Amino acid sequence: MRSRRVLITGLSTYWGGRLALALEQDPAIEAIIGVDTRDPTVELERTEFVRVGNQHALIRRIVGAAEIDTVIDTRLAVDSIWTSARAAHENNVIGTMNIVTACGGPDSPVRKFVFKSSAHFYGCERDDPAYFTEQMPRPHPPATPIERDIVEAEEAVSEFDRRNPDVSVTVLRFANALGAGVTTSHLRLFSLPVVPTILGFDPRYQFIHEDDIVGALEFAVREDVPGIYNGAGDGVLVLSEVLDLLGKPMAPVLPPFGTGLLAGPLSRVGLRIPVEMLNQLRYGRGIDNRRLKAAGYAFRYTTREAVIKQGEHMRLRPVLRGARQPYRYEQEVEEFLRWSPNVRHSGATAGKAVRPSPRQVHELQRALAALGERSAEPAGPSEPTPAGAGEADYDTLEAAEVIAVLPSLPRADLEALRRHESTGAQRTDVIAAIDRLLAPSRSAGG
Amino acid sequence: MSDAPRLPLAESRAMTDQAQARTEARPAPSPVPATREDLRDHLPGVEAERRVTDWGRSERIEGLFDRTVIDFFYRYWFRVEVEGIEHVPSRGGALLVSNHAGALPPDAPMIAKAVREEHPNPRPVHLLVEHFFKGYPGFAMLLPKIGAVPAHPANAHRLLYDEGALVQVMPEGRKGSEKLYRDRYRLRRFGRGGFVATAMRAQAPIVPIAVIGAEEAAPIFAHVTALQRLTGLLYFPITPTFPHFGLAGMAGYLPAKFRIRFLEPIPTDEWGPDGAEDRGLVQTVASEIRARIQDELLEMVSRRRSVWFG
Numbered sequence: 183m184r185s186r187r188v189l190i191t192g193l194s195t196y197w198g199g200r201l202a203l204a205l206e207q208d209p210a211i212e213a214i215i216g217v218d219t220r221d222p223t224v225e226l227e228r229t230e231f232v233r234v235g236n237q238h239a240l241i242r243r244i245v246g247a248a249e250i251d252t253v254i255d256t257r258l259a260v261d262s263i264w265t266s267a268r269a270a271h272e273n274n275v276i277g278t279m280n281i282v283t284a285c286g287g288p289d290s291p292v293r294k295f296v297f298k299s300s301a302h303f304y305g306c307e308r309d310d311p312a313y314f315t316e317q318m319p320r321p322h323p324p325a326t327p328i329e330r331d332i333v334e335a336e337e338a339v340s341e342f343d344r345r346n347p348d349v350s351v352t353v354l355r356f357a358n359a360l361g362a363g364v365t366t367s368h369l370r371l372f373s374l375p376v377v378p379t380i381l382g383f384d385p386r387y388q389f390i391h392e393d394d395i396v397g398a399l400e401f402a403v404r405e406d407v408p409g410i411y412n413g414a415g416d417g418v419l420v421l422s423e424v425l426d427l428l429g430k431p432m433a434p435v436l437p438p439f440g441t442g443l444l445a446g447p448l449s450r451v452g453l454r455i456p457v458e459m460l461n462q463l464r465y466g467r468g469i470d471n472r473r474l475k476a477a478g479y480a481f482r483y484t485t486r487e488a489v490i491k492q493g494e495h496m497r498l499r500p501v502l503r504g505a506r507q508p509y510r511y512e513q514e515v516e517e518f519l520r521w522s523p524n525v526r527h528s529g530a531t532a533g534k535a536v537r538p539s540p541r542q543v544h545e546l547q548r549a550l551a552a553l554g555e556r557s558a559e560p561a562g563p564s565e566p567t568p569a570g571a572g573e574a575d576y577d578t579l580e581a582a583e584v585i586a587v588l589p590s591l592p593r594a595d596l597e598a599l600r601r602h603e604s605t606g607a608q609r610t611d612v613i614a615a616i617d618r619l620l621a622p623s624r625s626a627g628g
Numbered sequence: 629m630s631d632a633p634r635l636p637l638a639e640s641r642a643m644t645d646q647a648q649a650r651t652e653a654r655p656a657p658s659p660v661p662a663t664r665e666d667l668r669d670h671l672p673g674v675e676a677e678r679r680v681t682d683w684g685r686s687e688r689i690e691g692l693f694d695r696t697v698i699d700f701f702y703r704y705w706f707r708v709e710v711e712g713i714e715h716v717p718s719r720g721g722a723l724l725v726s727n728h729a730g731a732l733p734p735d736a737p738m739i740a741k742a743v744r745e746e747h748p749n750p751r752p753v754h755l756l757v758e759h760f761f762k763g764y765p766g767f768a769m770l771l772p773k774i775g776a777v778p779a780h781p782a783n784a785h786r787l788l789y790d791e792g793a794l795v796q797v798m799p800e801g802r803k804g805s806e807k808l809y810r811d812r813y814r815l816r817r818f819g820r821g822g823f824v825a826t827a828m829r830a831q832a833p834i835v836p837i838a839v840i841g842a843e844e845a846a847p848i849f850a851h852v853t854a855l856q857r858l859t860g861l862l863y864f865p866i867t868p869t870f871p872h873f874g875l876a877g878m879a880g881y882l883p884a885k886f887r888i889r890f891l892e893p894i895p896t897d898e899w900g901p902d903g904a905e906d907r908g909l910v911q912t913v914a915s916e917i918r919a920r921i922q923d924e925l926l927e928m929v930s931r932r933r934s935v936w937f938g
Contacts, residue, residue, distance in 0.1 A: 381765055382764075383765060384773075417682055418683075476669075
């Protein structure tokens with residue numbers, strides 16, 4: 183199934199925003215709608231943001247009204263450092279339940295559901311395998327609130343999968359994320375001048391670069407890959423090697439026994455180590471990413487490359503601090519850009535208008551001239567003589583090229599072009615672009 | 629040697645057919661996923677700059693350890709003699725199964741060293757160790773660096789099947805290493821036969837190994853349960869040097885003469901990967917292997933003139 187109309191839940195999380203940005207580049211996806219309770223944190227062009235919580239009735243109405251065929255749930259909180267356990271539970275368990283409820287049902291247009299989960303699903307225990315595969319159950323029941331939430335959320339998703347056999351459900355379990363844009367409790371620990379570790383342990387660590395998380399989510403939207411997949415960079419490092427690559431000294435100062443007891447006093451002096459991280463610092467974890475690779479996704483970074491990249495970023499951060507203002511979502515501006523009849527270039531081109539190259543202009547003019555000659559001929563079943571030449575010329579142009587040149591065309595040409603396009607190639611994005619240009623003058627005329 | 633008891637393969641195979649009907653009704657819960665997706669083409673590539681492998685093995689630390697301590701014990705202290713090294717395959721996965729003894733068992737590193745030293749195609753040997761070590765500070769850091777892997781069936785399967793590596797297992801486990809000196813060379817139970825099931829699933833041959841010397845090198849005379857509880861160790865033994873010489877006394881081995889005999893490998897592919905689901909077959913093969921190692925041990929001990937000089 184080809185996804186055309188997608189809904190991203192958790193648009194304002196880092197991953198929701200990044201995914202929306204990535205999907206915006208794909209002209210085949212005609213509608214992107216994002217829901218969240220907070221403002222988006224990235225500058226979105228054609229994604230529509232609807233402020234709504236996890237109420238299933240409201241989301242169901244949006245899904246139905248917009249004929250959403252693909253829902254991507256990026257909401258899951260996998261790090262207990264940012265939220266209270268209660269808020270995380272509300273978001274992870276109740277929220278997921280509501281969202282799958284909104285997507286289910288006999289009249290639901292949803293045909294694909296992609297769920298971003300975490301390798302915390304497996305936990306970290308002493309008798310874990312070195313590599314978790316997707317079919318392996320947790321060896322022990324979850325011990326920390328966040329792990330419990332993730333397990334429960336996945337249960338809700340798998341129940342949704344069982345009850346809706348015609349919906350393709352993909353669950354992606356990601357290892358710890360690295361990247362310039364992410365903030366996790368591990369990255370907070372690694373950004374200390376000296377990194378405290380547990381005495382006598384050197385756990386195995388596997389990471390995934392943020393681009394690969396977005397890439398894998400996008401892959402799941404583009405391709406049909408139902409099932410559960412682990413997402414992690416190739417290779418498993420040990421913590422000492424990770425810190426060496428980051429250029430941080432390792433200080434094995436946390437006591438091996440009673441580490442949990444120490445976590446309380448440590449958080450009071452500013453070193454917050456969430457409970458789910460303690461076991462990872464002790465036992466480490468590796469997950470088997472081969473199933474996702476076999477499905478066709480090519481990871482861009484290995485674990486080692488992601489760590490090296492993170493090190494570069496961490497060295498640059500003090501230099502770049504404050505150099506760039508964070509994006510702020512302005513409701514009125516976004517609505518003006520999207521809906522005002524006075525906007526000539528939609529949000530998609532506002533700010534960074536694409537300048538057509540002289541070659542593009544020349545080619546389109548030549549193609550249009552050929553078209554014009556043909557349409558000037560007396561109407562009727564004119565034999566498709568050498569005509570084909572012009573048509574072929576025009577149709578061989580890339581959609582992006584055509585769209586770039588459109589604003590420079592006179593109105594009559596645009597209308598002719600629209601007629602041709604709607605009878606010929608029917609590229610929705612080209613037609614939409616023409617309509618956008620025609621719309622203001624139409625309303626002005628009428 | 630030549631009249632060593634052979635595995636009654638024909639009988640075992642007959643048993644498989646009988647047991648087939650019984651096992652089909654109740655699929656045994658398997659720790660390794662039943663699906664046999666072949667993902668070997670998708671193993672991560674080798675990154676040359678890495679210092680530690682994906683299993684946590686450090687060539688540098690292992691090499692250092694090997695050149696100093698292990699080499700000293702192998703050459704000069706235990707004066708290890710090796711027979712039948714040709715039974716270790718040169719490529720592909722193989723499961724090395726041996727007896728196990730000694731307070732801090734010296735037999736495992738000596739077998740790994742024997743493969744490195746004597747084999748025409750020396751390959752690293754991954755030693756399966758108890759999960760306990762992954763949770764004990766110090767051991768958790770050091771053991772993986774020198775080639776130990778927690779004994780999870782999935783780990784053994786990945787090593788044997790996907791990576792085609794040599795895996796060494798002591799099916800007696802701690803029951804072997806904690807046994808007292810007076811029980812020497814009497815094999816304990818071979819676990820629950822899990823090692824056979826793992827080898828069958830991975831279609832890897834099993835190489836039985838009989839090793840003598842370790843029992844006398846690190847004899848245990850008694851156990852102190854109270855101190856075991858206090859330290860959280862697997863057991864707290866009284867040996868000739870421990871605990872009165874401190875923790876280093878654990879490695880205070882007596883210079884017994886070691887003899888390692890690699891026995892003829894047992895191919896597991898003739899039973900097919902489904903053989904692993906047949907408990908009866910697995911147990912039969914496991915006890916056959918145990919009997920074979922036991923016979924070989926008794927024969928080696930009976931011919932040994934001196935504990936110290938061989």
